Amino acid sequence: MNLRKHCPAIYGPVQSRRHGLSLGINLGDPYAKICTWGCIYCQCGFGSRKESTETVEGQKLPPVNQVLEELAGALNLHPNLDSVTLAGNSEPTAHPDFLEIVRSILALRKKVNGRWIFNCLSNGSELNRATVVEGCNALDEAWIKLDCGIDDLFRRLNRPTASVGSIEAHIERIQRLSKPMIQSLFWNCSSSPEVSNWTEANRQAVLRAYVKIAPKQIFITTVDREPAFPDAEPVKREELEAFAEEIRQKGFPVKVFAR
């Protein structure tokens, strides 16, 4: 599916490197990528950035009942899922009814005796809201992005909106979770090295951030699908594995996902 053009409320299932056979849920507008970050590697393109508190004329977020009805239908069609994942073309936790959606899906899973893992891929921008922390803590797994440990890189490459603030503020928000899980994506850029986050200085800054957060699990990965900035290149698997070994030496469980 080309998530740049259209991403319905329920999509897939897709075979995910990290989450197995996974049914996706998009809580953003199906026809417009609007996120609180604007990562240069985003597979949904650059789209638009906005604060979760701003309204955008014409933006249509799926209501709770639509998500539940469509999810129930998809679960009937796909009984052997490994996971159901809140992801899509935008920041899922920016949906105003995020907590209600999480609670309703957990209730649906209980009702249908679902065996799938319920998780969320998030940039963590909304973790200053108690309802978002509660929703993320209720999930089986809430995976929060941490690609840059250096503030300048964070601002230039993840391109967060103003309210997200500094990398320190981002780390402090993640620390509010009861069982933080981190996904870090690294890339090279031979045409413009200043656009790469695969530097020794950034790796060490990311390691220091892991120590502050003490994640339950870390996934490190690299560019796999067409990035918004076309010159972003994948990091070699063996280089990622070498960094993973450094992470293990700090005492954190880590897995590498790369071709």
Ligand code: SF4
């Ligand atoms: S946080 Fe996710 S959806 Fe938002 S720009 Fe980054 S990769 Fe894309």
